[in-house]
Amino acid sequence: MKKLLLALTVLLTAQVSTAKLSVGDDVYLPELVSIESGENVDLSQYKGKVIFVEFWASWCVTCAKSFPTYNKLHNELDTEEFVFISINTDKKVKDAEKFLKRTPADFLVVRDSKKEAVKTYGPKGYPSGYIVNKEGKIVGIEESQPEYEELKALLQSLIDEGKDAADVASL
Template identity: 45%
Template sequence: MKNLIKPVQFIIGFIVLVTVTFTTNAQSNQTPVASSKTLLEQTLLEHKGKVIYIDFWASWCVPCRKSFPWMNTIQDKYKQQGFTVVSINLDANKALAEKFLIEMPASFPVIYDPKGKLAKHFNIQGMPSSMLIGRDGTIKSRHTGFFTNKIKQYQQEIEQFLTEEEVK
């Protein structure tokens, strides 16, 4: 029995050593993660000339559970006309946002802003908060909260800005 214990201990020790070495090497070889500001800038540049609905949300936000199905709908409805939704999650713990997204999937990009730098930059006062960016890249309207009785108004704003000529 003693002879069997030593090979088992050796195998376990070897597995631990390989796992630690692989994990350390994998972590040291990872490329740096872009900041939320950089990701937003890249996303806005990628969608330049489009109407963009930017939505700030968090997993604990009850109205966000109502806004996500609507945002998926408008993303699909207006996508061909030069429209996109970009959402910015403000959860400090990314796992909470990921759990939310399993329950309420997004058909649009999600940027994680765990330190709230983007929210602070845009002076976000409540959840959810949204901004509608025109084709010219300027903020055309802002909303704090999401109200199902205002969906028609939100969509009219989107349609209005979609009809504006694209800036070259």
Template identity: 40%
Template structure:
């Protein structure tokens, strides 16, 4: 086997190990969140993510065909209700190709938080999304401090604890 092929295989294996460890631990070295803009549902205005600096953000990538997303939405509704007045925002980024698919999902499982539509699926590669759902916790300084690939009911307490830590560090709790 050629040396370059062997290096590619080693690099791929190392990347897969990192993804597995990340999905198990949720740990991530703080890094700046990629900036993007979206239409705010309430105002109808375009908002740049950088304008939300100061708030703690939970950016969740989801799709209508994603089974675990059906379980994560009630949890995100609970988080939103509990912390929305404390500088916490949820941005759920939908990557369905059609708005109708996303709307069918939302008709069955409503969201009390901000939905952002990305029908061209431009944001997942920018964020490095590896599966659905994938959530990023962004602190008040605009740094990604926690990443969670997938959703399991047993992970709710740990995720909420990280949100509380971020809100406390931001002086919001």
């Protein structure tokens, strides 16, 4: 019996540790619910774009400070090539809605009420952002309030990646 419990513990531990996404992993884009419309949103429709997946909660002071930076990035970058996905993790949608009235978002905001994305990504705190290249690989993780210029430069370089080769191929 002890061997069975030990084996089960090892198996469960291995599953938990492999569930956390890190740099080099494939992005996980579940179907979540839009806070604005209440409709299901299949996030996998954004494959092939540069993606910034960000986790936040209404009680997070740093999240509120980050939203103006995220709005600016969303409005300045090419939305044909880039998408900003903000995943709220509050238990009550009312908390997120109150936050968004005080701190508006110009980008897609969805709810992870079942905590599926949180369990898979395993953010260490809020806000946590996962930067994804066009190939669907996580290339960076932002675990604090982002520095606008640095984040914009990184995202723009990912957006521009491969454009020169495509331009040459079309000549």
